[in-house]
Amino acid sequence: MSQAVSKVGYQPEVSFGSLPVRKISLNTVKHVCAIGGLAFMLSATGFAQGSGSAPPALPVSVIEAASTTLPNILEITAQAEGAKETEVRARVGGILVKRLYEEGSPVAAGQPLFQIDPEPFKNALDESQARAKQTAREAARLKGLFSQQAVSRKEFDDATSANEVAQANLKTAQLNLAWATVVAPVSGISGRAQRSEGNLITTAIDGSLLTSIYQINPIWVRFGLSASDTSQLPGGRLDPAQKTEVELLLPDGKVYDQPGKLNFLSMFIDPKLGTQQMRAEFLNPTNQILPGQFLKIRLTTGQQENVYLVPQAAVIQNERGFMVWTVGADNKVVPTPLQMGTWLGKNWIVRSGLKPGDRVVVNQIIKIRPGAVVAPTVIPLDTTTTAANARDGK
Numbered sequence: 001m002s003q004a005v006s007k008v009g010y011q012p013e014v015s016f017g018s019l020p021v022r023k024i025s026l027n028t029v030k031h032v033c034a035i036g037g038l039a040f041m042l043s044a045t046g047f048a049q050g051s052g053s054a055p056p057a058l059p060v061s062v063i064e065a066a067s068t069t070l071p072n073i074l075e076i077t078a079q080a081e082g083a084k085e086t087e088v089r090a091r092v093g094g095i096l097v098k099r100l101y102e103e104g105s106p107v108a109a110g111q112p113l114f115q116i117d118p119e120p121f122k123n124a125l126d127e128s129q130a131r132a133k134q135t136a137r138e139a140a141r142l143k144g145l146f147s148q149q150a151v152s153r154k155e156f157d158d159a160t161s162a163n164e165v166a167q168a169n170l171k172t173a174q175l176n177l178a179w180a181t182v183v184a185p186v187s188g189i190s191g192r193a194q195r196s197e198g199n200l201i202t203t204a205i206d207g208s209l210l211t212s213i214y215q216i217n218p219i220w221v222r223f224g225l226s227a228s229d230t231s232q233l234p235g236g237r238l239d240p241a242q243k244t245e246v247e248l249l250l251p252d253g254k255v256y257d258q259p260g261k262l263n264f265l266s267m268f269i270d271p272k273l274g275t276q277q278m279r280a281e282f283l284n285p286t287n288q289i290l291p292g293q294f295l296k297i298r299l300t301t302g303q304q305e306n307v308y309l310v311p312q313a314a315v316i317q318n319e320r321g322f323m324v325w326t327v328g329a330d331n332k333v334v335p336t337p338l339q340m341g342t343w344l345g346k347n348w349i350v351r352s353g354l355k356p357g358d359r360v361v362v363n364q365i366i367k368i369r370p371g372a373v374v375a376p377t378v379i380p381l382d383t384t385t386t387a388a389n390a391r392d393g394k
Contacts, residue, residue, distance in 0.1 A: 057375040058364060062327055064378055065358040067306045070349065072233055073342070075249065078223035078297040080289050082214030086186050088113060089208040090201045091179040094120060103192050107184045107213060114182040114210050116201055121177040128173035135163035188215040214291045219284040221248060223297045224275030232342060233302065240265055242301050246280045249296035258283045307341065308350040309381055314362040315348050325361040325368050327376050333361060333368050346382055
């Protein structure tokens with residue numbers, strides 16, 4: 001090894017083989033360690049401060065609860081039926097030879113619908129006519145003889161009775177021939193034919209039905225109120241003395257343009273369905289509503305006082321019921337259980353659980369935990385649909 005020239009802060013340079021090696025002085029090592037320790041302490045302090053700080057408040061939108069008065073509105077599934085559903089039945093038996101109407105088309109009262117083979121009835125009529133003429137002549141002849149006391153009272157009475165029977169049989173034969181052509185008893189919309197050509201028609205109850213006719217202007221709409229429906233009403237029932245508005249909702253959700261009225265209100269609960277049966281009547285000038293069609297009835301009756309509206313998106317439902325998140329004075333959220341009414345447009349009707357001024361969170365619902373600090377921003381309640389449907393209870 002060869003010794004090199006000494007420099008400040010370094011030990012003399014030495015050679016190890018062909019590679020030179022510089023020795024670091026003890027003072028230099030102490031200086032570097034001091035700087036490294038200070039950096040480590042500063043880094044540790046910064047990490048500790050960052051891990052101990054509170055998370056930022058979650059920004060949320062809230063509405064301020066305000067009590068209001070709204071009408072009681074119920075929407076119930078309903079089914080249309082003809083105001084009069086008339087069965088068309090055969091009065092005489094025979095072979096059905098022709099259907100005289102188009103199924104499903106409007107028919108007028110007295111319009112021929114079916115033709116039963118008339119030949120047997122024509123023959124019976126001819127026979128009855130001949131018999132009636134014979135007995136009429138005989139009764140007239142004996143009447144003249146009786147006036148001359150040429151025949152007994154019994155002979156004259158027998159001839160008169162035989163003539164009366166023959167005349168009655170003639171009328172029956174005429175009716176049977178007329179009834180061989182089955183006509184519509186009322187005007188309305190015809191139904192499907194229950195018998196086709198070639199069938200034997202009888203006058204028995206299971207063999208005489210040929211079709212039905214439905215009078216659909218006005219149209220009737222039948223529905224029932226369940227226990228959950230009536231629980232929304234004051235007193236738990238629909239009061240007949242209370243003014244009730246009836247609207248019909250079409251399958252596309254639009255309101256039918258004809259107002260309705262209740263024309264039947266059952267005063268007992270149907271034991272099979274568990275509902276209180278009702279019926280409403282609507283004008284149907286364009287035959288827009290058809291019998292059997294499923295629709296919805298909207299009943300508006302009475303008022304709900306001191307209730308609140310909350311957006312549907314803000315309401316949480318679990319095994320314990322319904323709740324919302326409300327924001328306290330310290331901007332911490334707390335769960336608030338509610339007693340709910342029905343939907344009204346985009347909102348729930350809240351019967352109890354809120355008080356005026358409560359701030360109800362309407363977004364960020366899944367990110368919230370009890371006691372979390374939030375940064376609330378008050379927004380207005382969307383009542384556009386509510387006002388249109390409920391008319392704000394005014």
